[in-house]
Amino acid sequence: MMKLKRRSANEGVAGIAGAILLWASAFPTAAASFGAGIENSQWYLSESVFECSLVQEIPGFGRAVFSHRAGEDLAFHLESTLALMKPGRGQLVVEAPVWRPGVAPRPVGAVSVSDGQRSVSVGAREASIMAQGLLQGMQPTLTRASRFDQRPVRVSLSNVNFSAPYSGYLQCVSGLLPVNYDQIRRSRVPFASGGAKLSEADRTLLDNIVSYVRADSTIERILVDGHSDSIGSRIDNRALSEERANVVAEYLKARGIDEELLVVRSHGDQFPVSRRHRDNRRVTIRLQRQGERPELQQASGSGDRYSS
Template sequence: MTRLLSLVLLALALPAQAMTFQTRMEEVKWSVDGDKFECRLSQAVTGYGEAVFVRRAGERPTFQLKAWSNLMQPGQAQLYNDAPSWRSDRRARVLGQATVKDGPVTLEVPYQQAGQMLAGLADGLLPTIHRAGWANAPDSVRVVVSSIGYKQAWSEFQNCISGLLPMNIDQISRSAVSFASGGTRLDPGAKSLLDTALAYLEADPDIETVQLDAHSDNVGDRLTNRELSRQRALAVQSYLTEHGVAEEKITMRFHGDRYPVASNATAVGRAKNRRVTLRLEKP
């Protein structure tokens, strides 16, 4: 019943006619490229542009539709995994909506729907984007991603993903090295986080500065807490320099208990406030 309802809703949502962009079976080509920071699985869509699945380090895959010349009207597009005409054992599956924008990147789809699109390709379905054309266009626009050759391309994509760093620069810059109450020593979890930062620093020579901001909870007086935060920053600096980071590349600030990120009224809040945050900065 649910599948039937989805098909009915899909039929109601889509116009009867559409200008369809789909690469011919014999011309379908997937390409995989990337590095330690990002992997891309892409397919050129004849006459329209490029369909790209993107997997950043530390994140799940997303989907982008790039256009040489955007023929879709900005607004909500329908997403669905269509069934090829030769597969009577398959049915179209509605994935929801995504926003079309004017520009070279016509549409970006978050990981939930991108994952469904990838699953559809593995099942022989055709991820499809359907949206009204511009006001003077007689038909709507439909862009179809082919599943031809997907299995081999997926294998190559997985090989690329296996070489990604555990985190990306945004995630590292939002991370915090935690400390025990009154403590300045790095525990195994803190060292593991710093090892990830070290891997990123080694892979990206464009990182110019490592900014350390050290904090404490409010247990004790202000002067003691400021010194405690200084000792924590020095502990992180020492670990980084011992593992090859030039000391002149590291800058430090010690804030004591002035900038809490949680309430000091609870043990959980105080634990969050005992921290050294890292920020990796490029030119």
């Protein structure tokens, strides 16, 4: 039965591709255009403290996604059900819909079209121009040659029903956390020679970690590891690394982190990450989520892997 299902799916893809080729041969200079019409143009808002996104389904092509992760800028990507565009450089413009003739299109720039399901990804500049264009009643449009021939494929975003979800998106963005998991899952607090005091920048980092941990219930462990340079005696360095680890741990607890989450350790000068002493005077903090495999390795490299 599994083989029959796979054959049926492949035949379906081949049928769609064949239909596109047949269509293209009938209209040799026309573009294959994809976009939501007035009757089915909807933008869907997804919101949390971790990410805000606006999504539009594009019939026959896939979907368009504006996304804004905590700690990052607005981004945009296209997801395609079938790989209809040839990999390479496509052209992105903001143009007027057909019912607003005479308005000149505004070029946004060249964008890279890839072979994967997420065929197009652009950064904050392009995404912001696209969003503002939608608010102004325009439609961002990407054009790229077809995978099957050199005829263009056009994918347009509809501005219909965009304003209200965008207002909700702006509200969502105002409530995002200051950082995301990838940004703080491994963090480093540096120290001066012989010192164990936190700077203002250190407190900001730790406050961001606290904000994230309190919002993410999947965090089950916070590893706090103190280190020193190799200047002085091994005994003194071990004591200093312990003091540094405790300073960080106490700050986290004072800001509301459950003590049971914390695993506090000190290593002295046992695990240097650099020949420069200043790089080795540090406390490293690693967050561990439920289901993540603990890394039971010695501390080494700039990422600081840990020993049990």
